[in-house]
Amino acid sequence: MSAITRDEVAHLARLSRLALADEELDHFAAQLDVIIGAVARVAEVAADDIPPSSHALPLTNVYRPDEVRPGLTPEQALAGAPAVEDDRFRVPRILGEEA
Amino acid sequence: MSLTHKTAAELGALIASGEVSAVEVAQAHLDRIAAVEPQVNAFLHVDAETTLEQARTVDARRAAGERLGPLAGVPIAHKDVFTTADMPTTAGSKILEGWRPPYDATVTRRLREAGLVILGKTNLDEFAMGSSTENSAYGPTRNPWDLSRIPGGSSGGSSAAVAAYEAPLSTGTDTGGSIRQPAAVTGIVGMKPTYGGSSRYGLIAFASSLDTPGPFARNVMDAALLQEAFSGHDPLDSTSIDAPVPSVVEAARQGDVAGLRIGVVKEFGGEGYQPGVLARFHETVELLESLGAKVVEVSCPSFTVALPAYYLIAPSECSSNLARFDAMRYGLRVGDDGTRSAEDVMALTRAAGFGPEVKRRIILGTYALSSGYYDAYYGQAQKVRTLIARDFEAAFGQVDVLVSPTTPTTAFPIGERADDPMAMYLADLCTIPANMAGNAAISVPCGLADEDGLPVGLQIMAPVLGDDRCYRVAAAVENALESRWGGALLSKAPAL
Numbered sequence: 064m065s066a067i068t069r070d071e072v073a074h075l076a077r078l079s080r081l082a083l084a085d086e087e088l089d090h091f092a093a094q095l096d097v098i099i100g101a102v103a104r105v106a107e108v109a110a111d112d113i114p115p116s117s118h119a120l121p122l123t124n125v126y127r128p129d130e131v132r133p134g135l136t137p138e139q140a141l142a143g144a145p146a147v148e149d150d151r152f153r154v155p156r157i158l159g160e161e162a
Numbered sequence: 163m164s165l166t167h168k169t170a171a172e173l174g175a176l177i178a179s180g181e182v183s184a185v186e187v188a189q190a191h192l193d194r195i196a197a198v199e200p201q202v203n204a205f206l207h208v209d210a211e212t213t214l215e216q217a218r219t220v221d222a223r224r225a226a227g228e229r230l231g232p233l234a235g236v237p238i239a240h241k242d243v244f245t246t247a248d249m250p251t252t253a254g255s256k257i258l259e260g261w262r263p264p265y266d267a268t269v270t271r272r273l274r275e276a277g278l279v280i281l282g283k284t285n286l287d288e289f290a291m292g293s294s295t296e297n298s299a300y301g302p303t304r305n306p307w308d309l310s311r312i313p314g315g316s317s318g319g320s321s322a323a324v325a326a327y328e329a330p331l332s333t334g335t336d337t338g339g340s341i342r343q344p345a346a347v348t349g350i351v352g353m354k355p356t357y358g359g360s361s362r363y364g365l366i367a368f369a370s371s372l373d374t375p376g377p378f379a380r381n382v383m384d385a386a387l388l389q390e391a392f393s394g395h396d397p398l399d400s401t402s403i404d405a406p407v408p409s410v411v412e413a414a415r416q417g418d419v420a421g422l423r424i425g426v427v428k429e430f431g432g433e434g435y436q437p438g439v440l441a442r443f444h445e446t447v448e449l450l451e452s453l454g455a456k457v458v459e460v461s462c463p464s465f466t467v468a469l470p471a472y473y474l475i476a477p478s479e480c481s482s483n484l485a486r487f488d489a490m491r492y493g494l495r496v497g498d499d500g501t502r503s504a505e506d507v508m509a510l511t512r513a514a515g516f517g518p519e520v521k522r523r524i525i526l527g528t529y530a531l532s533s534g535y536y537d538a539y540y541g542q543a544q545k546v547r548t549l550i551a552r553d554f555e556a557a558f559g560q561v562d563v564l565v566s567p568t569t570p571t572t573a574f575p576i577g578e579r580a581d582d583p584m585a586m587y588l589a590d591l592c593t594i595p596a597n598m599a600g601n602a603a604i605s606v607p608c609g610l611a612d613e614d615g616l617p618v619g620l621q622i623m624a625p626v627l628g629d630d631r632c633y634r635v636a637a638a639v640e641n642a643l644e645s646r647w648g649g650a651l652l653s654k655a656p657a658l
Contacts, residue, residue: 067529075525075532079481080488082509083521091522094583098526101584102470105542108549115544116551118371118401119357119600119626125400139264143492154490155504 066099067092165190170236170330170384177220177235184224184235188217188279191237195281195328198658203303204313204323206242207249208282213237216279223277233391234277239329241320242283243290244270244375245364249280253366254288254298254316257487257494257515267364268399269333269375269392276391281329284319288517289484290335290368292316293343293589296580297519304576305348307616307655311573314344314589317378321348324378326658331388332378337369338472339569339593341376342605346568346619349607349651351385351636352378354593356627357600358403360389361396369479370401372472372597380652382606382637386414389629405627413630417637420454424635425561428461430592436571438611442618443567446608449642450565450635460557460564464549465595471550472594473587474530474543481527484520487512522583551599558625563635566592568605568619596623604632606639607651617651 069092076083076091083091137150146153165173165187176182192210199205220235240246243253245263252258266274273280287297295303295318303318305311306326313322317334321344324332334341336354345352353376360375367373377388390411395404426447431440451457489495489511490504497510516524530539557564569589579585596603605619620639624631644650 071529072525075528076521077509079524079528080485080505080509080512081516081521081524082506082513084513087513087518087521091518091525094522095526095529097584098473098522099529102473102526102530102539102543104470105467105474105546106538108464108467108542108546110542110545110549113545113548115541116547117544119551119598120401120403122358122401127397135264142264143261145489145493145495146498152491155498155500155502155507157504 065096066103067095166194166327168330169381170233170379171387173236173330174232174234178230184217184220184279185214187235188213188237191281191329198326198328201304201309201658202306202322202326202328203301204284204319204326204328205239205282206252206254206285206300206319209249212248213279213281220277220279231276231391232387236278236331237281237329238273238278239282239284239320239323239332240270240273240280241286241317241333241335243286243335243366244333245366246270246280246283249283251283251366253290254286254300255515255517255520256299257511259494261493265364268361268396270364272392278391284323284332286319287316288520289366289480290316290337290340291480291519291523293339293586294579295319296576297517299517302576305573306658307349308573311575312347314347314573316340317344320378321345321350321352324350324380325652325655330380331384334376334378335365336374336376336597337372338476338597339590341378342593342603342619342621343569343589345378345605347573347617349617349655350378350380351382351604351606352376353385353389353604353632354596354602355389355393355629356403356602358401359407359627359629360393361399361402363396363398367483369476370483371479372476374597380650382633382640383411383414386410386633403627407627408630410629410633413633414637416634417641419450419635419638422455422563422635423561424450424455424457425460425557425564426457427465427564427566428459429463429465430566434570434588435567436611436613438613439567439571439618442609442611443620446620446639447565450639453638453642458561460561462553462557462595464546464553467546468550468594468598469587469591471543471546472598474539475547477523477527478530478540479527481524481531484524487515519583547598550595554595554599554601554625563631564623566621568592568621572611572614572616572618592621600626602626602629602632604636606636608639608643609651610654
């Protein structure tokens, strides 16, 4: 049985906002099947009573004082934008209304 | 000896004494880059005028009587994953082609403050995902030892630039081995500092709990000088460690292992390892014993599942980190013809802007984090991570450092593993545990494999904040082997 189907890969690609071509989906589905089969080895480790680590360091939240500091100017912030209008990022329509 | 073949420490001293100017040193390296880049392709961006301007500034500061550090005026190649306000930053991806960041990374800023002269930005696997630099959207970098082979990855442009004498120093980032493995296969020194010891601010994120900036150099002392120049607490990085650290430069100067307890990791070696790699490794362990170290075998059973756990954790973090490339605020945007929704433009842009390995990892990470799979994959991988840290803890109760081969094979031919992700992932088999637990680890050259005459690296792993131990042992190995060889391993590389 395969670890992951082509339909599942297509679903994950949609969730990841990746508009993959059909041949890409075929290719990735085969490769991901092999990769997932290999990484599934983590299940062999008996770890029921082991706490998970998200991080290497025993740090929790680190805060700085909440002080007003200079940030980027609008020109700097917009310098790399694909499209700009009236000192703002210009984006394609976000809601489902007619264009 | 030409300026390009001197060590960083030598160059710093020559510039400090006024024997040569920073401009002369920079020009010599720009000339070398112009001569060998057509073969090596280590750089994505070189701008002679910006480089010379930095060098002129260092010369002017010195002429004005300013006291400068040991690396002032020394050129450096900078991995193109650190933001630079005066140079484009692409992370090796089409999605950031031509992007100019509005600010400098902390590592970049500290290089400038130390007076290092940035020659340009080096090639890498896209978003630092890979072990060969073949995943760059801008073409592969070639190994100076054999131009048909990979220079390692993801920091392959940085390793090749130093091995090809285009720069005496370079920066890298190491998430699963991306400094140590390229250093090993190009015959140079590469160090992954303790996680949190060097700042991630302005480093384009791949897997935030693992990403660690570190140095490349042609010898241990130069690597220590560079690490000391850009490391230390940074309030802009919330995982930066605010604690005093032992001097790595002092440790590199000591270079003695008498009485030190060295553990050989039992789980690394055997099937899947190239015989020539194992032969050099075992010889080097014997060498350490002859230098007065006490060598024992140490078992770290969970290291055998470090690779699968890593390929769940790193893609999970990457799938989240790379969500910022949304075609709205910076970078590429395709398909915005006035009829498509933001979501469609986003999906088209990401499909066009990311390469295959990045897409594979985003999908894999999204899968591992999916409801229904989370506990079995991401959750279980995090438990394995705890077990790896415990194995290290137990090991460092018995020994001062652990050693292994850095990577199971020497540099493989370009193209050999390009469409076989699992084969590619095996290059990081021995380097991943130190990332998972945040430990310090270094790779130092230990000889050439008999089969192919290519460089082999010794990995030395130390506890968290034990970076000095890595340098101490690496310097001892380097001193002993270079006196045996009559010079650096790199002097055996064919001339370009």
